[in-house]
Structures are given as C-alpha cells and as structure tokens.
Amino acid sequence: MKKLLIIVLLLPLFFMMNVPYSTAAGGTIERIDGANRFEVAVNISKKGWSTTGNTVVLANANAFADALSAAPLAYYKNAPILLTQKDQLTAITKQEMIRLSPSEVILVGGEGSISDQVISEIKSLGIHNVRRIAGSDRFEVSAAIAAELPASSKIVIADGTKFPDALAIAPYAARNGYPILLTLPNSLPSTIQNAVKARNAQSSIVVGGLASVSSQVASQLPAPQRIGGSDRYEVAANIIRQLNMKTDKVFLATGLSFADALTGSVLAAKQNAPILLTHSNYLPEATKKIIIEKSIINFTVLGGLASVPANVVNQTALSLLGLTIVVDAGHGGSDTGAVGNGLKEEDITLDVAKRLQSKLSAQGAKVIMTRTSDTYPTLTERVEMANSIGADVFVSIHINSSTSPSASGTETYWNRTYAAAESKELATYIQRELIDELGTKDRGVKEANFYVIKNSKMASVLTELAFISNSNDAKLLKTSTFREKAAQAIFQGISAYWKNQ
Ligand SMILES: [Zn+2]
The missing domain is CATH 3.40.630.40 (Zn-dependent exopeptidases)
Structure with a gap:
C-alpha cells in the first residue's frame, strides 16, 4: 500500500484540467476533460475532492439504470462518483481510489451491474470497507438508496427507463437532500409506492413530460409539482426556471449519454450549480434560450471534445447576453x-x-x-x-x-x-x-x-x-x-x- 502510494505521488500529472478561458460574453469556460468517461470521472473527482478518507460511490460506466439515483447519496456522503467496468476497474480509476484512500466504497447495483471481482480488486488496494446497495431492479436500487438518506419533506420522481431527466435534476435533489425515486412512465412500481409511503414526504417533484411520467403515476404522489418540457434539453432548462436555481455558474454536459452528467452532478451540487444538457452537434434551442434568459456566462463543461465539441461550447458565449x-x-x-x-x-x-x-x-x-x-x-x-x-x-x-x-x-x-x-x-x-x-x-x-x-x-x-x-x-x-x-x-x-x- 505504502509503495503504491509513493508511485502514485511520483506519477506526473497526466490529467491536467483544461485551463479556464474568458469568453466574448465576459464569462469563463472551464472544461473537465478526459479521454473517456472513466478519466472524466476521475478528473471531476480530483477537482472536487482533495482530501482522503471520504466515501467513494462506484457505478457501472455503461449502464445507467442503477446509477440514476446515486447523486443525492454521493452528495450526502461527500463522495465522488467513479465509474467501473462490470468485471474490472480501469487503471486510472484504481489510481484515483488510491489517491482518495476512502474509508468506504459503495457500489450501486447488484452483481449484474458490478461483479464481485471488482470488490476483490478494491480490497486488494487496501480498502476493506466495500459494500453494495443492490436490488432486483433499478426501482429497488433507487428505493434502497433513498432509504440511506435522512428524512426529507420532498421527494423527486423521474423516469427510470431514460437517463436525462433524473440527471438534470440530480444537483438540485442532491443539494436539498431529496431522494430520486424512479418510475416506469405509465405505472408506479410497487417497490416505489412503498418507498414513497415509508418516506412520508409532504410533496414531490415530478421530472419530465407526460410521456416520461404519466399523470396517472403523478396522481399517486404527494402534492406533485411537474417540471416538464418538450425534450430533455427543455426539461433541464425548466428545472432551472421552475426551481429558480442559481445560474452564476452552470455545468454543461452531453444529453446523449449519461456518464459525464452523472459523475459531474455531485460536483455541480457541491458548487450549487445546475446542469444544462447539449447535443454534440449543436447547442439546442431550449438550452440557448435559458442561457439568454438568465444571461448565463460561466460554464463548466463536462467531458472531452467528442462529447461537447468546442464549436458547441462557443455557441454559449453570446456577446450580447444581458442586453x-x-x-x-x-x-x-x-x-x-x-x-x-x-x-x-x-x-x-x-x-x-x-x-x-x-x-x-x-x-x-x-x-x-x-x-x-x-x-x-x-x-x-x-x-x-x-x-x-x-x-x-x-x-x-x-x-x-x-x-x-x-x-x-x-x-x-x-x-x-x-x-x-x-x-x-x-x-x-x-x-x-x-x-x-x-x-x-x-x-x-x-x-x-x-x-x-x-x-x-x-x-x-x-x-x-x-x-x-x-x-x-x-x-x-x-x-x-x-x-x-x-x-x-x-x-x-x-x-x-x-x-x-
Ligand atoms: Zn423617417
């Protein structure tokens, strides 16, 4: 262990964050880069977690189902979310585990998401407190994660079959200590019905339009407030609008895959910043509209140039914002x-x-x-x-x-x-x-x-x-x-x- 630590400390900094730069709009853009989602997660962790001895939350890098509800728990535990392959940690994730030297590692999902082999690997790093939050399906996992959070007056409900809505609300839910419970679009799974009852919250936020969470599902929830939108980009924008979130700084992630938004959401929560989503080929109209409306000039871009290309980021730097x-x-x-x-x-x-x-x-x-x-x-x-x-x-x-x-x-x-x-x-x-x-x-x-x-x-x-x-x-x-x-x-x-x- 000690030897490993020394090797890590001597390693050159391969993973430099891109230097923040100023824009025509008078703001600052910073990118948390990475060659792949594992590296982006690690760089997010480096940015937000300098001390050792915290918790680390580990999620499968390729399947969002079990990870969707993880952000509030990670925030509550002051833990970064790192990613793993199903059967093996990548080298860069291992190194970050060693740097963080966590007191506890929580795996989200059952063996179908992360195998016991990964647990052995983590233990071989000298980290012995490793546990799972598992369930027979994504709904059970979200209920089990919720059960680990302290009581809250509110819960968040999102479509468990798609990732964008749950991730867009993640920073807000995390910061406020609201669990994200998942549902099927047209029926509230019995596991979740029970979790809602057990939680005894007074009100709920329903994320997504009627196609994501039907009104029949919403009607089974305490005092539901819906945040809808015609697409994922508008839902993310409406989260900022309806919840009146601070926009001094906004995180920008691709809306086409879940990994960067998931791992970035905890850092966003720590910085009290919302997440906006973008297409990889263009800045969606709904995203641009909220940028104009709120005169958003400071961004943290999550992911590499393939996820969020420079020309898309440049479209946020509007020179007449605020006029x-x-x-x-x-x-x-x-x-x-x-x-x-x-x-x-x-x-x-x-x-x-x-x-x-x-x-x-x-x-x-x-x-x-x-x-x-x-x-x-x-x-x-x-x-x-x-x-x-x-x-x-x-x-x-x-x-x-x-x-x-x-x-x-x-x-x-x-x-x-x-x-x-x-x-x-x-x-x-x-x-x-x-x-x-x-x-x-x-x-x-x-x-x-x-x-x-x-x-x-x-x-x-x-x-x-x-x-x-x-x-x-x-x-x-x-x-x-x-x-x-x-x-x-x-x-x-x-x-x-x-x-x-
Ligand atoms: Zn005239």
Missing part, C-alpha cells in the same frame, strides 16, 4: 414615411429592422420590435415599450429625404435629455460602422429633438441610412445587399457600444 434592446422600424401603417424613386420608407425600415433583430437575437440580446408588420404604433407607444421594460438601448431606423435631389448620405442622431453620454457614444459607434459598411457619404453624428430619442430614457439613437430622394442612394436602398449591410453595421455598432458598458 435588452428596442428596435424601432420607423413609420408604418397609415404613415408611409418618405416616398421617392419607387420606394417607401416604411418598407425599407421594417426590412432592415427585421434583419437587425435576427443578428441581435443570435448573439443573445432580448429584442423588442416596435412593429413587425405594416402597422403604426404611435411615437408615444414606441417610447413606452422601451421605458416600461427598462431597455438598455433604443434604435430607431429611418430613411432620409430632401427637396434637394443631390442630398445624399448617412447620419445618426442622439439627444441629451436622458443618458446623454451613452446616446452620443452609441450614435458614434453606429455611424462609424454604417460609413464603413455602406460607403455612403458621412453626414456625421448630430443632436436633434426627435420625439423617440428625446423621450426614451436609455441610450437611444435615430439613424437615417440614406436618401430616398437621391437617385444613387435609392438604387442602393432597393437592394437586399445594402439592407443587409446596414443591419450588420448597426449590429456591429451596438456590439461595440455594449462591450464598453
């Missing part, structure tokens, strides 16, 4: 605005506004449009939309016109009544980007008393993209290329401004 912006397409409805050269101002402003909206939303801004079709909100209504929600930025888009056909170019206005410095700064950024992108004549940044920028209480500007009355400008205004460039320029101007706030 609420009102985009005002000038005129509309009964008010066509300026007309000339076969063009109507109201159409162009709406087109550019919609293009701008999609660019802003893609980077995580909350965008409120004063209009999305050919309607006319009054100027007071437009301003009220921004003031009532406490928007950060108001941008009004217009097209200029003059009785002199030679007048041409681009200008951007601000007003000093509210947020004078910010408004001028925003106008300056937007004007600079517009001139760069459009190559139009630079008419400059100007102050004016236009109603919408005078009465909006936040950084607010009104931009006049070009002259509808000038034949050259009008030719440009007709093209989607020009409109796209204009939207891009305004987007860049807002981004530059927001970065400096």
Whole structure:
C-alpha cells in the first residue's frame, strides 16, 4: 500500500484540467476533460475532492439504470462518483481510489451491474470497507438508496427507463437532500409506492413530460409539482426556471449519454450549480434560450471534445447576453414615411429592422420590435415599450429625404435629455460602422429633438441610412445587399457600444 502510494505521488500529472478561458460574453469556460468517461470521472473527482478518507460511490460506466439515483447519496456522503467496468476497474480509476484512500466504497447495483471481482480488486488496494446497495431492479436500487438518506419533506420522481431527466435534476435533489425515486412512465412500481409511503414526504417533484411520467403515476404522489418540457434539453432548462436555481455558474454536459452528467452532478451540487444538457452537434434551442434568459456566462463543461465539441461550447458565449434592446422600424401603417424613386420608407425600415433583430437575437440580446408588420404604433407607444421594460438601448431606423435631389448620405442622431453620454457614444459607434459598411457619404453624428430619442430614457439613437430622394442612394436602398449591410453595421455598432458598458 505504502509503495503504491509513493508511485502514485511520483506519477506526473497526466490529467491536467483544461485551463479556464474568458469568453466574448465576459464569462469563463472551464472544461473537465478526459479521454473517456472513466478519466472524466476521475478528473471531476480530483477537482472536487482533495482530501482522503471520504466515501467513494462506484457505478457501472455503461449502464445507467442503477446509477440514476446515486447523486443525492454521493452528495450526502461527500463522495465522488467513479465509474467501473462490470468485471474490472480501469487503471486510472484504481489510481484515483488510491489517491482518495476512502474509508468506504459503495457500489450501486447488484452483481449484474458490478461483479464481485471488482470488490476483490478494491480490497486488494487496501480498502476493506466495500459494500453494495443492490436490488432486483433499478426501482429497488433507487428505493434502497433513498432509504440511506435522512428524512426529507420532498421527494423527486423521474423516469427510470431514460437517463436525462433524473440527471438534470440530480444537483438540485442532491443539494436539498431529496431522494430520486424512479418510475416506469405509465405505472408506479410497487417497490416505489412503498418507498414513497415509508418516506412520508409532504410533496414531490415530478421530472419530465407526460410521456416520461404519466399523470396517472403523478396522481399517486404527494402534492406533485411537474417540471416538464418538450425534450430533455427543455426539461433541464425548466428545472432551472421552475426551481429558480442559481445560474452564476452552470455545468454543461452531453444529453446523449449519461456518464459525464452523472459523475459531474455531485460536483455541480457541491458548487450549487445546475446542469444544462447539449447535443454534440449543436447547442439546442431550449438550452440557448435559458442561457439568454438568465444571461448565463460561466460554464463548466463536462467531458472531452467528442462529447461537447468546442464549436458547441462557443455557441454559449453570446456577446450580447444581458442586453435588452428596442428596435424601432420607423413609420408604418397609415404613415408611409418618405416616398421617392419607387420606394417607401416604411418598407425599407421594417426590412432592415427585421434583419437587425435576427443578428441581435443570435448573439443573445432580448429584442423588442416596435412593429413587425405594416402597422403604426404611435411615437408615444414606441417610447413606452422601451421605458416600461427598462431597455438598455433604443434604435430607431429611418430613411432620409430632401427637396434637394443631390442630398445624399448617412447620419445618426442622439439627444441629451436622458443618458446623454451613452446616446452620443452609441450614435458614434453606429455611424462609424454604417460609413464603413455602406460607403455612403458621412453626414456625421448630430443632436436633434426627435420625439423617440428625446423621450426614451436609455441610450437611444435615430439613424437615417440614406436618401430616398437621391437617385444613387435609392438604387442602393432597393437592394437586399445594402439592407443587409446596414443591419450588420448597426449590429456591429451596438456590439461595440455594449462591450464598453
Ligand atoms: Zn423617417
């Protein structure tokens, strides 16, 4: 034993955690990496458990059934969850066992999950207190795990035939000392019925939609509160929403396999952080939506690049997170605005506004449009939309016109009544980007008393993209290329401004 310890201490650090890095959104991303699930589990353990003499919970690396309920027990015992093959420990797991030198190892599941051979292996490491929490099926195992937890006012019920819902709620359940009991989607197994009774909890959290836990099952539970969702990603997001979980930092794991989320859930619980799930090819809409809604900027990514690739992680780093912006397409409805050269101002402003909206939303801004079709909100209504929600930025888009056909170019206005410095700064950024992108004549940044920028209480500007009355400008205004460039320029101007706030 002693010899082994020395060898381990002398081993170089093969398993360095990736260095945390800062993102465009001003947050930090840290990855707990690993060549496979065994190594990820070990690196999670290293990150969260520096002292020896604790408990270790050991689960089968390839079968989630018995492991789904393990997180609350692991958290209660201040134990990392390590993974094993059915008949053999991997070398890296052995080394971690030696480092942790646990006072107790708990195997979750019967011999069908982890064989007695593994117990012998652990004992040969000099760790003698090894026991199982077993049962004839996953339901019995979850009931047996629950029986080891102290009394609680609440229980959690999740579908035992799939892993995502149980793992998404694991950090919350663990931290609050609520057991996770498993059920079949359409019937509550008698083992669990008994466990629920024995537990005598006053209320329950049902995780997953009706296809995961039917209303018939839910009706057999004390005061059930359902956290549903259209898919696993939305369920994980709704757990954060409905339970009002802290989102200073969020763990991100693949939703396609269970291992990393399982072993990471105990560390997440220790750090009081929820888990969000992602697809390996893209960041799911539901996940992105909650990131925007809660302005989540700090992530711990669980697993290697094959599970959660860098390009997926990068999609979380939205540069306009936290920005609420009102985009005002000038005129509309009964008010066509300026007309000339076969063009109507109201159409162009709406087109550019919609293009701008999609660019802003893609980077995580909350965008409120004063209009999305050919309607006319009054100027007071437009301003009220921004003031009532406490928007950060108001941008009004217009097209200029003059009785002199030679007048041409681009200008951007601000007003000093509210947020004078910010408004001028925003106008300056937007004007600079517009001139760069459009190559139009630079008419400059100007102050004016236009109603919408005078009465909006936040950084607010009104931009006049070009002259509808000038034949050259009008030719440009007709093209989607020009409109796209204009939207891009305004987007860049807002981004530059927001970065400096
Ligand atoms: Zn106008």
